[in-house]
Amino acid sequence: MKALFNTLRVAVVIASALWSVAALAQAPVPQFDAATIARGKYLAAASDCMACHTAHHGQPMAGGLVMSSPVGDIVSTNITPSKQYGIGKYTAQQFSDAVRKGVRADGRMLYPAMPYTAYVKMTDADVNAMYAYFMQGVPAVDKATTETSLPFPMNVRQSMKVWNALFLDDQPLKVNPERSAQWLRGQYLAEGAAHCTTCHTPRGMLMQEDKSRHLAGAQVGPWYAPNITSHPVAGIGAWTEDEVVQYLQTGRVAGKAQAAGSMAEAISLSFSHLEPADLRAIAVYIKSLPAAVGDADQAIGASRFEQGKAGNALDKIRGVSYGENIKGANLGAQIFSANCASCHGFNGQGTKDGYYPSLFHNSATVNTSNLLATILLGVDRKTLEGHVFMPPFGDQVNAVNHLSDTEVAALANYMLAQFGPGQAAATITTKAVAEIRQGGPQSHLLMMARAGAVLGVLALALVIVFVLRRRKRAASV
Ligand code: HEC
Ligand code: HEC
Ligand code: HEC
Structure with missing residues (x-):
């Protein structure tokens, strides 16, 4: 009897060992092909992940860049595949949720300092290619970044849910069949990966982009991202398509403009790495947009x-x-x-x-x-x-x-x-x-702080109402 029991025990141990080996073999350790990783790298460059996720003189994508705000510092995170400090444990779905919905793997909400509001327009295939690149094309950096800890009410990350419900447009881009493939490609890049709107579109009280004045110019910290609509005087309607391409590629068009500040950064790390055909597509799309007048354009008589x-x-x-x-x-x-x-x-x-x-x-x-x-x-x-x-x-x-x-x-x-x-x-x-x-008048972050305060108070009010209700119910039982 005892022998039979022992044999059974051994059998169980062996079976479970075999099962776990089989399970290990089955555990998804995705392998991506070189072409997908290369495409992901290109898209990550087009999206300028590097600009925010790399500290000055820091290792690529290891985070730690401090974006100062009047209510405290927001620190970008380590997005290398480090399992302990980075996103090494992220599944493809969790990565997609962070990049396109602003939700971290642990379910907490990201601040819109991370431009998921634009990346939401990227396709599943493109986000998956970026995932492949981040998992297998970026060297892991096992280094912690400082955790962002804003004071109340900005630390109520869940209040961003309210903000997203109000302002996050997560519908895919409408594909207009009357537009050329080139125009559609330009729209896809400009509105999604290249996120021109996050800097060039003016914002409302709660930091939401003012869609009625798309790309009509906005303050970005100490710099002003000018009106780039097709308005012939206030915008860049008088620029040729070639000039827009040249500007995005090199940052200068003699007799018109040069790029400094955050535009110089975007050109250095992102746009100058794009294929000429993609820059051309962006130029075609941007030049076709309706004219609009922004806050800085009122007094302008000539371009x-x-x-x-x-x-x-x-x-x-x-x-x-x-x-x-x-x-x-x-x-x-x-x-x-x-x-x-x-x-x-x-x-x-x-x-x-x-x-x-x-x-x-x-x-x-x-x-x-x-x-x-x-x-x-x-x-x-x-x-x-x-x-x-x-x-x-x-x-x-x-x-x-x-x-x-x-x-x-x-x-x-x-x-x-x-x-x-x-x-x-x-x-x-x-x-x-x-x-x-000191960093510019009414910087985005200051407005964000205000938005955060309002939404934080709103969230608090909801919590209080909820608690009161629960109390009441408990009392009436
Ligand atoms: C304009 C700056 C900016 C850009 C561009 C940007 N990010 Fe972020 N990202 C941030 C900040 C800031 C945070 C942290 C926000 C917070 O703590 O709420 C963040 C958070 C994240 C997270 C969550 C990480 C974690 O620790 O759980 C992921 C994933 C991420 N970013 C990926 C990307 C990818 C991929 C790109 C390019 C496609 C990108 N980011 C581009 C600023 C940026
Ligand atoms: C991170 C913020 C940011 C992003 C993203 C951004 N821009 Fe800019 N852009 C600026 C700033 C700031 C300036 C002003 C730079 C200067 O004058 O030195 C500028 C200037 C320009 C100008 C020159 C306008 C003029 O009359 O001087 C053009 C054209 C332009 N941007 C196009 C674009 C396009 C197209 C995109 C998207 C593909 C884009 N920008 C994305 C911040 C940004
Ligand atoms: C050592 C040479 C040098 C000195 C000194 C210098 N600049 Fe410049 N300046 C440059 C260069 C280089 C550029 C950028 C050209 C480009 O973007 O292609 C530039 C660009 C500019 C621009 C255009 C920036 C933009 O965003 O479009 C302005 C305005 C300017 N300088 C003003 C000044 C003023 C005012 C001073 C004196 C306080 C000054 N510069 C001193 C070299 C210099």
């Missing part, structure tokens, strides 16, 4: 890039000391000739090859935010054409290049008068400079 002319005020400052000028009306001219003329020319004309651009016929010399942000933060862009760099003049107080708020205001007003729309536009105050120095 941003048509304003201003060469000019200088050197005659007024010759032989006058800096000390005398600091109180005088010519401070701006003095600062310009001391700090800017060496590269941009004494009359703002730039160099012939365009490496140092002309400061008139330049869309940055029209928009106050972009003019101030360029002076304070400089330009830094890397594309196949090489590295484009202008030093920042807003660095720490002790740096050689440091300009004070008073100096920057005087310089910017000088530029608006000389190279921009003219004297009447020269109304920049030191307060405006300080605001850009």
Whole structure:
């Protein structure tokens, strides 16, 4: 009897061992083919995952980039396939839910600092290809990032459910059969992966995109993402399709615009890596969109890039000391000739090859935010054409290049008068400079904080109502 029992026990052990081996063999360890991984890599570049999920000088996709906000820091997460610190344990479905619905694997909601509101337009096949790339094409980095912990009510992540219910448009793009395959490809890329709208579309009170003014321009921190609708004056209706392609590929179109700030980042890490046919498709689509007027366009009489002319005020400052000028009306001219003329020319004309651009016929010399942000933060862009760099003049107080708020205001007003729309536009105050120095007026994140506060209170109210109801019911039993 005992022997039989032992034999049975052994049999059970062997059977269960065999079963678990079989189970192991069956456990889905998906293997993706090289073509799918390569496609995923391309789509991840088109989506610019790198820009947010890589810290300055950090390892690719290992997270840790701190996006500061007035209510606290939001830290991007490690999205390498590290099982402990990254997304190594994510299934394809969980990955898709994070990228397209803003839901983490543990069921908690992501803040819309992660642009799932645009990625929601990407197809299953494309999101799965990205999954393949992240699982098998990105090296795992076993390093923790700081957990985002915002103060109440922003820490009530579930309040984002209310926000999503109100504003997340998770319907697939409507495929208009009258449009060409090229236009549809452009729509798919621009509205989805490349998420132009998250920066260029103005936002409402609760941070939702204002669909009625699609791409009509919006403040993004210290920078202003201008109107890129087809409006001939306020937008880029006067740009040729070739120019839009060239801008996305290299970040500059002589006599029109250069890319600095977050656009330079998007071009360096994302758009400059796209195939010419895809950039062309985006240009075709963008150029076809209806004209709209944005907040920054009210006073504009001519296109941003048509304003201003060469000019200088050197005659007024010759032989006058800096000390005398600091109180005088010519401070701006003095600062310009001391700090800017060496590269941009004494009359703002730039160099012939365009490496140092002309400061008139330049869309940055029209928009106050972009003019101030360029002076304070400089330009830094890397594309196949090489590295484009202008030093920042807003660095720490002790740096050689440091300009004070008073100096920057005087310089910017000088530029608006000389190279921009003219004297009447020269109304920049030191307060405006300080605001850009601190990260911009009403930055997205500040608005997000407000949205969070409102929604947090709403969520709290719901919880209270729920608890009261439960109490009542309990009392009545
Ligand atoms: C504009 C910045 C930005 C871009 C672009 C971006 N992300 Fe994110 N992502 C974030 C932030 C910030 C978080 C964390 C948000 C939070 O804590 O609520 C996040 C969270 C995530 C998470 C959840 C991770 C976790 O720890 O559970 C995944 C997965 C993710 N992102 C994948 C991607 C992929 C894939 C791409 C490109 C297709 C991408 N992200 C592009 C900012 C970004
Ligand atoms: C991360 C934010 C961001 C994203 C995403 C983004 N842009 Fe921009 N864009 C900006 C900012 C900021 C500027 C202003 C840059 C400057 O003047 O230095 C800009 C400038 C431009 C300009 C120049 C307009 C002018 O008159 O000076 C064009 C054209 C443009 N973007 C097109 C696009 C397209 C098309 C997409 C999507 C494929 C896109 N952008 C995505 C932030 C963004
Ligand atoms: C060392 C050379 C150098 C100096 C000095 C310099 N710049 Fe620049 N500037 C550049 C380069 C390079 C670019 C970017 C060209 C490009 O994007 O293709 C640029 C771009 C600009 C732009 C356009 C930015 C945009 O987003 O479109 C403005 C405006 C500007 N500079 C103003 C100034 C002012 C004002 C000063 C003086 C405080 C100054 N620059 C000093 C090299 C310089």
